[in-house]
Amino acid sequence: MKAVVLAAGQGTRLRPLTEDRPKALVEIDGKPLLTYCLDELVSLDAEEFVIVVGYRKEQIIEHYGNSYDGVPITYVHQEEPAGLAHALLQAEPEVDDDFMLMLGDNVFRGNLETVVQRQREQRVDCAFLVEEVPEEEASRYGVCVTNKYGEIVNVVEKPDDPPSNLVMTGFYTFSPAIFKTCSLVQPSDRGEYELSDAIDLLMESGRTIDAVRLDGWRIDVGYPEDRDAAERRLSEETPTPTTDGGTPGSSSTSDD
Template sequence: MKGLILSGGHGTRLRPITYSQQKQLIPVANKPILFYCIEDLINAGIHDIAIIVGPNKEQVMETVRAVEWDARISFIFQDAPRGLAHAVKISRDFVGDDNFIMYLGDNLLKGGSADFIRDFSDSKVDASLLLTEVEDPRQYGVALVDEQKKIIVKLVEKPKNPQSNLSIVGIYGLTPRIFEAIDHIKPSWRGELEITDALHWLIENGCNVRYGMVQGWWKDTGKTEDILDANRLILDTIENENNGSVQSATITGKVKIGKNSVIREGSAINGPAIIGNDCIVSASTIGPYTSIGDSSEIHSTSISNSIVMEGARIDRIHQITDSLIGKNVILKKDDASHERKTFVLGDSSQVML
């Protein structure tokens, strides 16, 4: 079985971060979201993976190639976001006659997809979808199911009057039969080839489309609040690890400190939290639920429930919370205000308060 990960698109809901970063490369707990997807497929036994890349293809390819994976990884270029089914269509040569897993590269799944993939492989169906219950089905692709037969009987994209609260999660088990379905559908009103339409064609033409239910949590990291929520969920799973130097600072809860990082006197790290490699934290309070990227410097600042990416310089900000701060940001304050502040700052921003 092969793996197909989608890492294209513009990520407009994550502006300004995605002006300079591909959204699937945004770090959660100091690891790009895309890496969780790759690791999940490898852990499920899939070692032949293609990644769909878009306008920021060089950035994605360079980041992925910097790691030695237990898999053969290739890249397929999609010139514009033309729909999930279009991404599958242009992957026909890679897939060949094999079954495959399509994985949206901005999705995170607790516990991974190994059980779902094993069930798909054993069931010999034409397709299999992973579903989860959602509060507002109107925002998602919704499935109507036959619980006894464990099959999907109908798919509806963002229904105005949902008949089900079961949403499609961004992990699909597919067979080469999906290419026939894609050849029979037309672009939607958005001008895109929708995978929901292709799957619905399979159902209408007598194919067996199975489903499984998410066990644990699932996150589609399409917005800032989703990124921060995913960061909290993953930080809850970390263990204590100290590869740096703690100089009379206070460490509480589960905290990971990277190589050559220094936590100086007068600082407090409240877990769960991650401090990357080569960081300096002085007279500051970090956490809970905060990730600090490599080579960052935090001085006289309090940060909680936030992601700070690599190379940031933050000085004398009394209280930062619920923030997403890009690479190499410089954030300083000269006044004595103690107001709590929230930021979403793109790479290399400079803010003086």
């Protein structure tokens, strides 16, 4: 699949880290935030990146060039910050089949491949990762409304009074049907064209939607403290060297 990455945001909540750079290039443990997204998508066999850029786009284009880790990059421009559905629509001319979508401000460690498998094997029109977050944090995300059987029947973008603490995480797969519903979305109370509203329209039209529980962790880097939290989690993954240059529990030889 192609992989669309939304990286047009200004990152106003991340200031002062974004005063002189786009949000996608804020460094987490020595690497730009967008690099973590691209690494995950490379591991999922992305055949091409379609990166939606906006704020200080020239810095992103200069940093990554025409390809990343052997995967070609196409850039498309969102001229104004009008919401995720609007950003995704900018990628429509470059996508003609099922595709992955990642919001470019997340650091993931988990079962993203399960979402891709659902799209490939079950031919759904939308699959996405969900996770439970503390109730006080749910209003930051697209919140899932479920029925008594636990089925998702609605999603609400950043509600003041969240109906649940089950939220979308920022990784999706879609069929091209999502572009039609994105084009039908009306501005929300926030004045933006919301991706959650486009997914709702898919549900209402009888399209097949599948939600996968996140098995792992994910940090949405929206505030400076989120960046710090992501660095702490990533540092926990870094092996501690031993005095002989190896890692605890490892042998002195390697097949690498």
